[in-house]
Amino acid sequence: MVGGSERRKRPETTAAGDVNMSRKNVEAKTVQKARRPSNRAVNGYVHVAKPATASEILRDLGICRARMKPLLQTLSFAGAQS
């Protein structure tokens, strides 16, 4: 049976290079974690993988595209005129 004290000794028995490498990995992971957008300040910075399409935007707001079409055509004309 391996005692607790022997377990603690294990890193010293391995090659020094391996220990350093594992420490580097830990540091790299810590840096990576800090750079994740979710760990940034509360002040926004939220990227989404894919922007919403026009249909998704209108559907979410309950806007019927077909019913809006005549108004949009009028408004496009008004926008181009002025």
Added chain:
Amino acid sequence: MGGASQAGVAQRRVFLNVPYDAGYEQNFLALIAALISIGRIPRCAVEEPVLGRNRMARIFKLIRSCKVSIHDLCRVTLPPRFNIPFELGIAFTLWKLQGHKFIVLESKRYRMDVNLSDLKGVDPLVHTNNPRKIVSCVLSELGSTGGAPDIEQVMEVFNHLQRVAPKLIRSHKGSKVFYRPIFNALVAVATEQAVARGLIRP
């Protein structure tokens, strides 16, 4: 619509907590133009029907359904109005509890350090009441790092909204854009313009 798709839509919703006064209309149009141009869905309290529900319950439900919220603390007037800071408090709580994100806007640098000193450490984005600066702030915070649209294209969408807003107000015999049918029409127009400029897919 499936659960995953619904979750995707929720990720793209942005709640707008801004002053509903005539002096803020241009900034409001800038926020709509910028959000639509980057494929985000602007949501605000004006587009929710009342239906006899408690106003605060509606607003809370709406904020909770959005991944991000934008709070503009630029109106520091007498008598003071506490609605925007109150809703910012709700967003702060949701950030603590469920990972909601919020963006604070201000028109004057360092003023929030005095007015809302409890929120020191959260830097507000200062827009100096300039719609172009508001667009820039939104693109900077929410735009994709790889494919953020050119600000000039977004300003074209904004200019179009500026031109159609008075017509919409006239046709509804209203005086402001903060009215559900006008807001919906503005979103529809901005969406159409963004598609026409290739900023979002149809």
